[in-house]
Amino acid sequence: MRDELWLGLRVVPLEKAERADAAANRKRILRAAERLFAERGVDGVNMVDIARAARVGQGTLYRRFPSKGALCLALLDEQMRAFQNTVLDTLNAMAQDNAPWLERLQWFLDALIRFNAMHIPLLRAAQHGVERPEQFTNSAPFSWERMTVIGLLREAMRRGEISPSCDARLIGDLLLAPMHPEVFYFLHYTSGYTLEQLSAALRASVSALSRA
Template sequence: MPRDSNGPQSASSTELPLLTSAAVPERADARRNRLKVLAAAELLFAERGVAAVSMDDVAAAAGVGKGTLYRRFGDKGGLAIALLDEQERRLQEDLLQGPPPLGPGAPAAVRIAAFVRAYAEFLDQHGDLVLMSESNSVGARFRGGSYQFWRLHLVALLRELEVDRPDVRAELILAPLGAETYRQLRDTAGSTDALVDLLITWLDSY
């Protein structure tokens, strides 16, 4: 990779803050309703798939009014984002504090490859929810706090490699990891492992 002789020195990716939704003070009854909604949505999405579940279905299963559901989560995309928060937080913590190669302690190039593999596996597990959150509105994927976290993490690692335009390269790494694009590429490649191996080989070449 070419060196970035003009770029600023980066902070370690271990200095990045967790970018999950800020905790909002809530009454005990509101918390109970929220937890009931999330539990009901998780169960229904697992049983039927995200596309086949309506907000009315979730409200009925959770035993809450539709108005309560819409006020709290806005729409199904907002509900998907809420469900993803915990899973994304765990992956963020692994990047910041977990063992290498995903966490600190491995060379930057190895950590980038480990992130690509870990996020591909994350999409295999939670792809329906990620797709819903990313397609909620135009540009929703790029506005999300988690996307910004992944991007900043990659930029920090790329700066350790002293490559040119680490900001653009981070976006290029993330581009095939959008939920819809990832599924198309995985199906074309034949498997997650085949796709990840191709992506890592591509990263090594540039």
């Protein structure tokens, strides 16, 4: 687990110690869920199945992960960590080249579209499965996306690439609106836009910011 600062955000909060058996169970649950989800799809697996496959009782499962959505979020978090590393590498490389901040933002949104497309079932289950919507929007994966976009926008503002009167937070949240699981599902699967079309549209939105 990385515990670093980036753009002013602490990416990974420190955690309290976890008893050895508890940690082992956590891992077994995550691996069992991963396997079952791959075999039967997220919706084809219930919490009892996961508990049985992980050799723990339901009470234990729910102690580790208070809802199916939370379990999905934990799996997503694992996937997101790998993604974060490659993203940071590329953004650092772009920083070497002194690429415009808006260009870095465009690349990041592009990468995010591909990540979303890969993990759409898990993302939807996570959003659907938590009881309060804040549990999803405050989760580590979502917060990180959001803070990265807003951070890049703020830098673009400081460098004069976009007007200083803009509200970076609001613009960032609007750019991310199409990434919300249900919206993304609608755009890509129901409405049928390709990932390339969506990328191009978001690139255009970002470009429009500099002409405002």
